[in-house]
Structures are given as C-alpha cells and as structure tokens.
C-alpha cells in the first residue's frame with residue numbers, strides 16, 4: 001500500500017493522485033457571459049449534484065496550478081451570475097475537449113468548437129443546442145477554496161429550468177438512462193462512456209433493514225467462493241430466510257450425490273450454484289440452495 005501524506009506532495013502530484021482516485025466525474029459544459037455579453041463555453045469535471053430541494057449543482061473552475069491565473073468562466077460568473085450547464089454525451093466528446101483549449105478572453109468556444117447557440121428561457125448565456133440535457137442556473141454563491149494555484153472555486157448554482165431531448169425519454173417522460181451516453185472524466189487523459197455495455201442495476205436496499213453480513217451463518221461468511229458482493233446480496237434480506245420444505249433443485253441433488261463423501265467440496269459446489277442465482281439477482285433461490293446445504 002502506498003501511503004501518502006499530502007503535505008509532502010506538490011500541487012500537481014496531489015492533483016494527479018486525486019483526479020485518478022476520485023473518478024469518474026461527470027462533466028459540466030458551462031456556458032457563461034461576461035459583462036459585455038461575450039459568450040464562453042468550457043468543460044468542468046469538478047462537478048456534481050448536491051441537493052434536489054433546493055436543486056443545487058456545483059462546479060469548480062480552479063486557479064491554474066501552473067501560474068495561479070483564473071479561468072474566464074470564473075470571471076464571468078462573478079460578473080454575470082448565470083450559467084447554463086450542458087450535459088455532455090459521447091457524440092459531443094471531441095468538440096467538448098476542443099472547447100477546453102485556453103482561447104483568449106472574448107473568443108467564443110461555441111464558434112471554435114463548432115457548437116450551436118440556442119437561446120435559454122430564463123438566463124442570458126446561451127445553451128448548447130447539441131446537448132441532450134441543459135440546466136439553466138442562477139449562481140447563488142461563489143466560494144473560493146484558497147488563493148494558491150490549484151485552489152478551486154465552488155460555483156454554487158440553483159437549477160431553474162431543464163430542457164431534455166424527447167428522444168432520451170421513456171413512455172413516462174422520465175430520462176431513460178440507457179438512451180444518453182454520458183461521458184465522464186477520470187485521471188490524466190482518461191474518459192469513460194456510460195452505455196448499455198457497462199450499465200447495470202442494483203436494487204435499492206430494502207426500506208426495511210438488511211440483516212447485515214455479521215448475521216450470516218459462519219459457513220457462508222467465511223466462504224472462499226462467495227465474494228463480498230455475494231455476501232452483500234445475501235445480507236440485504238430483511239429476515240433470516242428459513243428452509244422452504246417444497247424447495248427442489250436438480251443441480252443441487254446432483255451435487256449432493258456426487259460429493260457425498262467430500263463435504264468441503266460439496267459446500268464449495270453449493271456456493272458456486274448459489275452464485276449462479278445471485279448473478280441472476282435471484283436471491284431467494286440462492287438462499288434456499290445455501291440453506292439446503294447447511295442441513296445436509
């Protein structure tokens with residue numbers, strides 16, 4: 001284990017470790033204007049949702065580590081406290097990256113990166129037409145986190161208005177997570193794309209409490225076959241399951257017959273069978289398999 005006291009690292013080393021560690025980060029593609037109405041558009045991955053009532057998102061244009069100068073976006077929100085945060089999907093990736101170049105003040109990144117300005121409803125900065133979700137925001141506070149290079153500036157934004165492309169909605173007019181290919185930033189030059197090849201669901205923990213891993217039978221808890229994920233699924237049931245007398249399973253019967261002289265291997269095979277059901281999210285059957293093994 002590499003253990004680091006951050007006080008002994010340079011700002012760029014700290015930035016490197018933390019950006020690889022706190023990842024992936026969503027990207028706010030922020031359009032702002034200066035006092036003369038000049039438009040700016042820049043991406044920020046120090047960004048997230050922090051509250052839904054009030055609806056608050058925060059992004060952070062940092063002071064440059066290199067020379068401690070500030071970003072145009074920061075200067076703009078201090079002058080005109082409005083921003084549109086455009087959500088970035090895979091189709092926008094390379095143009096978004098281009099927009100992050102340090103163009104001179106007043107130069108419009110919509111033009112440089114080839115995006116189309118679209119008038120917002122409640123704020124003055126324009127939206128990115130190509131973006132599938134746009135958040136019109138009022139900047140309610142800008143909180144500097146320091147004065148040295150690398151110091152962030154929290155731009156705390158209240159979302160006033162949302163625009164969502166109809167094509168990414170489901171039949172209930174809710175966003176279909178599989179229809180927007182979000183991209184996110186990691187460390188260095190790494191990005192990731194969120195699509196159906198890597199999306200999966202995890203059922204929310206019960207409204208009632210799970211029994212907890214500490215309450216699992218010892219043979220399950222100390223299994224060499226079941227992983228932490230499997231134990232987490234098993235321990236998320238509200239009550240300790242009991243044997244269902246009607247439960248039958250042909251594979252389990254075969255395991256019992258075949259390994260009758262070798263209880264250790266029987267247990268391991270039973271755990272492998274339980275994993276098959278856990279991977280299908282069939283926790284009840286997995287429990288029955290494991291309980292059957294216990295009484296054998």
Ligand SMILES: Cc1cc2nc3c(=O)[nH]c(=O)nc-3n(C[C@H](O)[C@H](O)[C@H](O)COP(=O)(O)O)c2cc1C
Nearest residue numbers: 042043044045046060061062071072073100101102
């Ligand atoms: C995907 C991506 C994410 C970025 N995130 C941040 C960030 O969170 N904070 C920051 O200060 N700069 C970030 N940058 C760099 C800024 O986009 C870049 O400095 C830009 O030139 C700032 O433009 P401005 O001076 O017009 O505001 C990011 C760049 C990219 C490509």
